[in-house]
Amino acid sequence: MRRRLINSTLAVVLVVIAVFGVSLVIVETRTIEAAAHDRVQSEAVRLFSVVEGKIADDERVTRGALAGQVTDGRYAEVDLPGGPPLTIGERPGGSVIEVTETGSRGERVTVMEARDRVNEELGQTLLIILAVALLAVGAAVLLAVRQANRLTAPLTDLAETAERLGSGDQRTRHRRYGVPELDRVADVLDASAERIARMLTAERRLAADASHQLRTPLTALSMRLEEIALTDDHTTVKEEAAVALTQVERLTDVVQRLLTKSRDPKAGTGTGFDLDEVVKQQIEEWRPAYRGEGRAIVHSGRTGLRAVGTPGAVAQVLATLIENALMHGAGTVALRTRVTGNQAVVEVTDEGPGVPADLGSRVFERTVSGRNSTGLGLAVARDLAEADGGRLELVQQRPTTFALFLAREHEHH
Incomplete structure (x- = not known):
């Protein structure tokens, strides 16, 4: 039973962790990806604003003028009408986050960022969630073991008490465990022990009383019967038989009185x-x-x-x-x-x-x-x-x- 209690508690905890853990991973993944996309978009808007400003002032848009507007690790590409595209930074490979802003004059600004940073943040978040889950499992194990011990130890003790009661030991334990249901079982066992002890005491007392009280009448009755067996006198036989019958009646009455008093x-x-x-x-x-x-x-x-x-x-x-x-x-x-x-x-x-x-x-x-x-x-x-x-x-x-x-x-x- 102890193992079943521990397993059932752990099963419930694992199900809860799995449900909330998966939900948390999904939410955190979307949050991190949305935050990364917002950062890239914010930079693309800022870079596009700079380009728009220079075009409006009829200034020449150069790579050097835009280099300070791009964060390290990101790649930007600016397409201007009638000229070659300007690139800032190193174009990332693999999966990227890309945001493009397009103007009314045909200018276009594209900002890219590799997903490595997002993946790193996701990895850190997963490690934190996993660590919390492991701590929760460890706490659940300790709680399950403690709870199982709290329940199985009293049950084992109650089983031993019932076994002692069945083997003839009627001593009451008067031990309680702080669990209402188990304490009720202990009350019933103690009450049963007291009741059985009273019954056995009454039976032993009745047996002792009966053996003592019947000894003398039976001896006297035996002597009367011996007298009847040894005599040939019809009158003596009748007298002794009458006395014997009287003793038998008294003996029966004594037995009835003993039984009545025992009840x-x-x-x-x-x-x-x-x-x-x-x-x-x-x-x-x-x-x-x-x-x-x-x-x-x-x-x-x-x-x-x-x-x-x-x-x-x-x-x-x-x-x-x-x-x-x-x-x-x-x-x-x-x-x-x-x-x-x-x-x-x-x-x-x-x-x-x-x-x-x-x-x-x-x-x-x-x-x-x-x-x-x-x-x-x-x-x-x-x-x-x-x-x-x-x-x-x-x-x-x-x-x-x-x-x-x-x-x-x-x-x-």
Whole structure:
């Protein structure tokens, strides 16, 4: 493209120079020739006037008397009636400029000048025009190269940016070139890079959240299915299958909530539900795991509460808190329900050493964990709570107490 820009610019300049140069040569040639003819004619008129004056005064017309009237390099010939012609100077050969003046008595004056002088002036004029044309071509070359560099360098840079964007590098360049059209392309590429980066970040976050949030429910579901596979008791099979179906429904709801939040973080379609039932369900699901660790999980506080939200999302938040207490806490884990204002609150407390002072509220940040874990659990739990219209807080560090705040459903009398 750089070569094409230079060639096109030079082509335009050469055409302009050719058109104006030829026109200028034609005009200058005619001007020089006209000036030379006027000079010769002026001398012929002057010489003829001298001859006319001498004839009128009855003076003898001689060569010596006329020699001073003819410019060096020119040739003059005077024809007088009844006498031989008088010649002044040397008759030029080749092409000449000739002017003749004739009088009423038959006298005739002819002045000639060789075209060599005209040709010399024409040659000098052509050299000047050629020099100006060469300077114009040189300036055009410099201008074309500069303009080509100004255009091709940004285009090359934009092409590299697009190539990096296609290869997965979403860093924005924020580089502009002073050319409105190219700057607009750069704006579009930067906006595309930012949009792709946001999309990739959202996809990676969704994948990480989903893998973390589905791990525990899938493990629990696998254990239920193993229990079903190992037992011959029809009643036990039915009970375990019912629990497994409940877990599958909650799992489906969690996946739907994650997908909904990834599309619209402000989306929330919660309805009224029985909070006691969700808390009781989680205690029943986690009691075997706690029993296996020699620990207990208990429930206390106000009963009969109804909250606004999605049971599956609330169950997943509580499951994260209970699992967190199992992994990082110690002793008995207590779930206590209470009311504050127009909110229903579920607190999860354990008897462990508490949250380290250096972590504090940072436990909700992604990648922050008290032990060797992903650090996603509490962050995702808070996201799920907020997407459901509630909030999750660390209300006490020692002993560790997390509180899930949910809007209460208004009672109808």
